[in-house]
Amino acid sequence: MLEEQLIDSIKEQGALTFEAYMKQCLYHEDYGYYASNTASIGQSGDFSTSISIGGLFGQLIAERLYQLWQTLPQPQQAWSIFEIGAFHGQLALDILNHLQATYADCYQACHYTIIEPFAKLQEQQQATLKAHEYTHWFKEAQQATRQPRQGIILSNELFDALPVERLIYQNEQWQLIGIDYINGEFSQTQLPINKSPYADEIEAYLANITFEPVDGYELEFSPHMPTLVHDISSLIDDGHQLHIDYGFAQADLLHPDRYQGTLQAYEQQQVITDYLNKSGLADLSCHINFSQLKQAVENQRWAPSVFIDQSAYLTINAQSWFTQISMPPTDEQQALIKQFTTLTHPSIMGKKFWVFEATCGRITPIENPFKSLNKLHYLA
Secondary structure (H helix, E strand, C coil), X not given: CHHHHHHHHHHHHCCEEHHHHHHHHHHCCCCCCCCCXXXXXXXXCCECCHHHHCCHHHHHHHHHHHHHHCCCCCCCCCXXXXXXXXXXXXXXXXXXXXHHHHCHHHHHCEEEEEECCCHHHHHHHHHHCCCCCCEEEECCHHHCCXXXXXXXEEEECCHHHCCCEEEEEECCEEEEEEEEEECCEEEEEEECHHHCCCHHHHHHHHCCCCCCCCCCEEEEECCCHHHHHHHHHCCCCEEEEEEEEEEECHHHHCCCCXXXXXXXXXXXXXXXXXXXXXXXXXXXXXXXXXXXXXHHHHHCCCEEEEEEEHHHHHHHHCHHHHHCCCCCCCHHHHHHXXXXXXXXXXXXXXXXXXXXXXXXXXXXXXXXXXXXXXXXHHHC
């Protein structure tokens, strides 16, 4: 059991940093929430995603991928979609089904490649996508050396699941939040920042805070985002990145009113606070810093191009779909309209999720359909 693994780690090296604890809870090869394929989504699962609402989300993303495909230097030649963190492969299936049915030339040239380090998830994805011939899997981005190097890098709710360091401000200084095991129970403790292998990066991040935090102010820092962006950015010479996640621009994330941090733990659709008693059994995630993502992408010499909320993004992508709805709508169309409402309603998913795009290499310029609503300047 993961609990025994964590206790052994604490006995060997003392209290764990939160990053070390979260990494084991989510990605321990045998007992981690994601790596062991314990995670479940949808109404009967621990949490819902845009994908679990139904197939419309993937169809509308496919519409955008088709637009971006047309900007590639040789769109009729082989091209790649690299999906990072594909979970059970449902988004890939919805995208490929739509491209196959609607844009045959685009589909036939597409090599859909999933970067997936965990065998159990890879098996699930392969079962989901068995009907599509040109699908490929690699454990690491560095292994995908022979895939077409024009295309699109895609992720949905990837960065929010990266292990983070948590920090707390007390007595006019910052300290790490760690996890200890005392008197038969896991509990939070405080550790000096130099306990983390990412101490220098943390200190640089804390320098971005422009206000005096109150005692007890908490925040998170994602040390793995720059490395992950570096690795996946190397997959493409000419093309785009498209990332969908929930989070804030740095000015909103590092704000005096956000004093409790953004860590969330979910089990059976409910936010739970006793996640220390459910190690490896509950989903842990944090809102991401989109300004940090923008900087990481720029460091790899990519050009950020779009930052827009999911509501506006999907609404614009759905324009051709809107024209196909009959009056009155059929039962099937009614079901899709219900999905669309959930995906775009401001109080449900529409304003919670944001879409970030970036480009590199030889791209044919096209009119940006999100120009008037683009909030890229928020990430300055």
